[in-house]
Amino acid sequence: MKKILIVDDMVFMRLSIKNMLEKEGQFEFYEASNGMEAVQRYKEFKPDLVTMDITMPDMTGIEALKLIIEYDPKAVVMMISAMGQEAMVRESILSGAKTFIIKPFKEEQMLKTVQKLLSI
Amino acid sequence: MQDKITNEPMLDVYIFETSQLLEQLEQTVLKCEKGTGFAVSDINEIFRIMHTIKGSSAMMMFQNISVLAHTAEDLFYFLREEKPEEVDCSFICDAVFQSIDFIKVELEKIKNGDKADGDSKEIAGSIKNILSELKANCGSVNMPIDEKRREEKPKKYYISQDRVNISQYKYAYKAVIFFEDDCELENIRAFTVIHELSGTAGEICHEPENLEDTSECIEKIQKDGFLIFFQSNESYEQIKELLENTIFLKKLELTNLGEKGHENSKDTVKAAEGISKRINDVPKEGHSSANQGIISVNVSKLDKLMDLVGEMVIAEAMVTQNPDLKGLELGNFHKAARQLKKITDELQDTVMSVRMVPLGPVFLKMQRIVRDMSKQLKKEITLQIIGEDTEVDKNIIEHISDPLMHLVRNAADHGIEPPEERLMQNKDRTGVITLEAKNAGGDVRIIVRDDGKGLKREDILKKAQSLNLLPKNPEEMEDKEVFNLLFLPGFSTKDDVSEYSGRGVGMDVVMQNIRAIGGTVTVDSKPGKGMSTTLSIPLTLAIIDGMNLRVGDSYYTIPMVSIIESLRPRERDIIIDPEGREILMIRGQSYPVLRLHRLYDVKTKITCFTEGIIVVVRQEGKLFCIFADELIGQQQVVVKSLPAYIRKMKQIKGLAGCTLLGDGSISLILDAAGLADC
Numbered sequence: 002m003k004k005i006l007i008v009d010d011m012v013f014m015r016l017s018i019k020n021m022l023e024k025e026g027q028f029e030f031y032e033a034s035n036g037m038e039a040v041q042r043y044k045e046f047k048p049d050l051v052t053m054d055i056t057m058p059d060m061t062g063i064e065a066l067k068l069i070i071e072y073d074p075k076a077v078v079m080m081i082s083a084m085g086q087e088a089m090v091r092e093s094i095l096s097g098a099k100t101f102i103i104k105p106f107k108e109e110q111m112l113k114t115v116q117k118l119l120s121i
Numbered sequence: 122m123q124d125k126i127t128n129e130p131m132l133d134v135y136i137f138e139t140s141q142l143l144e145q146l147e148q149t150v151l152k153c154e155k156g157t158g159f160a161v162s163d164i165n166e167i168f169r170i171m172h173t174i175k176g177s178s179a180m181m182m183f184q185n186i187s188v189l190a191h192t193a194e195d196l197f198y199f200l201r202e203e204k205p206e207e208v209d210c211s212f213i214c215d216a217v218f219q220s221i222d223f224i225k226v227e228l229e230k231i232k233n234g235d236k237a238d239g240d241s242k243e244i245a246g247s248i249k250n251i252l253s254e255l256k257a258n259c260g261s262v263n264m265p266i267d268e269k270r271r272e273e274k275p276k277k278y279y280i281s282q283d284r285v286n287i288s289q290y291k292y293a294y295k296a297v298i299f300f301e302d303d304c305e306l307e308n309i310r311a312f313t314v315i316h317e318l319s320g321t322a323g324e325i326c327h328e329p330e331n332l333e334d335t336s337e338c339i340e341k342i343q344k345d346g347f348l349i350f351f352q353s354n355e356s357y358e359q360i361k362e363l364l365e366n367t368i369f370l371k372k373l374e375l376t377n378l379g380e381k382g383h384e385n386s387k388d389t390v391k392a393a394e395g396i397s398k399r400i401n402d403v404p405k406e407g408h409s410s411a412n413q414g415i416i417s418v419n420v421s422k423l424d425k426l427m428d429l430v431g432e433m434v435i436a437e438a439m440v441t442q443n444p445d446l447k448g449l450e451l452g453n454f455h456k457a458a459r460q461l462k463k464i465t466d467e468l469q470d471t472v473m474s475v476r477m478v479p480l481g482p483v484f485l486k487m488q489r490i491v492r493d494m495s496k497q498l499k500k501e502i503t504l505q506i507i508g509e510d511t512e513v514d515k516n517i518i519e520h521i522s523d524p525l526m527h528l529v530r531n532a533a534d535h536g537i538e539p540p541e542e543r544l545m546q547n548k549d550r551t552g553v554i555t556l557e558a559k560n561a562g563g564d565v566r567i568i569v570r571d572d573g574k575g576l577k578r579e580d581i582l583k584k585a586q587s588l589n590l591l592p593k594n595p596e597e598m599e600d601k602e603v604f605n606l607l608f609l610p611g612f613s614t615k616d617d618v619s620e621y622s623g624r625g626v627g628m629d630v631v632m633q634n635i636r637a638i639g640g641t642v643t644v645d646s647k648p649g650k651g652m653s654t655t656l657s658i659p660l661t662l663a664i665i666d667g668m669n670l671r672v673g674d675s676y677y678t679i680p681m682v683s684i685i686e687s688l689r690p691r692e693r694d695i696i697i698d699p700e701g702r703e704i705l706m707i708r709g710q711s712y713p714v715l716r717l718h719r720l721y722d723v724k725t726k727i728t729c730f731t732e733g734i735i736v737v738v739r740q741e742g743k744l745f746c747i748f749a750d751e752l753i754g755q756q757q758v759v760v761k762s763l764p765a766y767i768r769k770m771k772q773i774k775g776l777a778g779c780t781l782l783g784d785g786s787i788s789l790i791l792d793a794a795g796l797a798d799c
Contacts, residue, residue, distance in 0.1 A: 013134045013177045020131065056172050083176045085194065087309060087334040094313050100368040101313075103305040105179035105187075110303065114368050 006048035036060025070097035168197040189241035290352035293378040304369035307342040322353035431759035481509035511558035536573030570653035576646035604644040670749035673725035676788035683793040
């Protein structure tokens with residue numbers, strides 16, 4: 002079973018993503034509500050995929066991304082962004098994020114992206 | 122309201138989190154407005170909150186909220202990036218407050234299952250106006266800043282700049298990539314592809330050349346696809362696989378251009394990207410909203426838990442005090458029963474503590490009210506908050522929010538004088554309203570104090586006389602009694618009706634609300650010095666420490682907090698005053714006596730004071746005696762409200778509710794405040 006770490010400061014977004022992916026029923030989910038926690042969780046569970054919100058308090062998704070890539074250059078991280086964050090999306094791609102998805106996203110977009118990233 | 126909340130968990134979470142964010146936002150903006158304007162960390166925070174609200178609202182398809190939040194986000198993005206010097210802080214704050222109010226109203230609609238159909242265009246328009254005004258000012262006045270930014274900007278990232286050696290690659294390729302229609306930000310998708318390729322390829326050349334965030338660039342990629350020429354040592358299949366892994370890929374056309382040296386790749390490629398490093402410098406202080414180790418639980422579950430624990434406390438008493446056990450020698454049983462009691466007590470305390478929440482959020486809500494009112498009434502008022510950590514039961518919070526709002530509004534509207542008037546009286550220009558909370562025994566005291574003009578005894582008396590509300594000769598009345606007239610229904614000393622504190626229904630509503638949860642309200646005032654209203658509120662509604670009494674075949678429970686002492690009087694201590702009322706003398710003090718059997722018409726053989734028991738009870742400084750047949754004992758009881766059908770039939774004076782005793786019989790809980798009026 003593939004492990005997915007969902008990082009977002011809002012329970013709502015975490016739940017949304019989980020609901021979308023859960024329908025495929027083959028994932029094991031972990032959650033983190035901020036950047037620091039995300040890095041800890043990553044080290045702890047070695048997830049196959051991380052969905053990372055960019056805008057979070059205390060530590061942004063990009064900083065967390067950098068720390069995760071530093072720890073594991075092969076980490077598969079997908080950024081969750083919204084319109085208006087182009088510069089940050091670019092920065093995250095340069096920092097090692099595999100791709101990004103723009104809020105509001107549809108279920109099929111999310112599923113397809115995740116499946117492709119995990120090559121299933 | 123609780124049961125109207127939709128069952129859909131996503132929506133619940135959305136509403137809950139968005140309202141929390143709004144509250145946080147409100148506090149931040151209030152802070153900014155009070156201080157000297159927007160600090161960098163504040164702007165970041167407001168930006169972040171608006172951004173988050175935009176995202177989740179768009180996910181839930183609440184376009185009006187999302188659009189409004191987006192507009193606000195744009196404004197704060199501008200503030201963050203351009204740092205314009207001349208910003209009309211209060212103007213912006215007003216706009217943000219309007220937005221907050223709008224979103225709150227929409228959320229309320231959503232919560233009630235209505236359509237969120239409000240029109241945010243007007244507010245969004247005014248925010249846009251602010252933004253364009255700022256932009257115009259910034260363009261002309263702050264030229265230097267603009268130039269400085271331009272200098273910083275060209276921090277270009279040259280892809281594969283380390284691969285200078287052209288002859289390194291074996292093959293040359295051409296690829297055309299089409300992205301899926303709804304993938305958005307095609308230019309950055311393309312940028313991602315280039316970034317991926319740069320690991321294995323060099324000499325990358327692409328069309329459009331400049332992947333800037335412009336709609337032309339995006340449209341071109343949508344229409345013609347993203348065209349790339351590059352060289353690599355990887356085989357066609359490997360490259361194909363790599364590119365096919367592109368997320369949101371719709372179509373890939375990959376052609377092998379043969380061995381290296383193709384014309385198209387002659388130029389040294391500088392796939393330049395204008396990336397200005399805009400690292401979001403996050404505020405180090407501030408609220409970390411999601412703390413690990415804390416979960417949020419639906420209140421209805423807590424209520425259920427509380428109910429169950431209450432039932433268990435009763436059940437425990439029913440077992441350990443079971444009449445069948447009377448007279449039996451049960452050493453081990455009692456040992457086990459004591460253990461059980463200890464655990465249930467602990468359980469009860471724990472559940473109670475879970476339900477306790479600090480008063481802080483309720484107090485903070487008042488800040489907004491004071492802010493709005495001082496603007497409207499052109500008064501200068503600051504709100505001082507003391508003891509916001511004081512905790513009370515969740516249910517109580519819900520009940521005191523409205524009364525507190527009334528009191529704060531009253532203080533701001535009627536209490537605090539306009540600045541000129543205050544100056545004439547040698548007071549500080551700015552009036553102060555203080556909200557204070559503290560623990561006092563089993564109660565929590567909440568005090569609303571202002572340093573305004575205070576209450577005038579004569580005005581109140583005059584008004585009461587004209588309304589025919591005077592209970593007795595005004596000269597006999599103490600100040601406190603005079604002030605208590607304010608709580609009579611329909612009493613208001615202000616003749617004109619204002620938008621805020623209304624038509625004088627306020628104070629008696631306050632009284633009713635606080636009484637409903639077993640609390641009391643007292644008012645104190647000195648003319649010219651201000652007024653203070655004290656709410657005494659029980660820590661919890663659910664479980665009280667009570668003394669059980671028997672009258673005939675009925676049982677009554679008096680809350681321990683209101684009992685002073687119990688005694689059996691001697692014949693000579695009883696006096697009958699000229700009006701026929703019974704008075705009891707205790708240590709030289711006289712107290713009126715209330716016969717429970719007479720009040721509730723209960724048949725009993727014990728009617729003589731010397732055979733029964735007298736319980737001395739205190740209510741707001743007034744002492745009186747309650748006469749019953751006998752004391753049964755002290756016990757923690759779970760308060761249940763009287764069944765609705767009884768309440769509907771008749772308003773029974775002096776009853777706060779009922780409870781079950783250990784033997785399963787029903788006991789009526791007496792309310793000292795109600796009895797005092799009997």
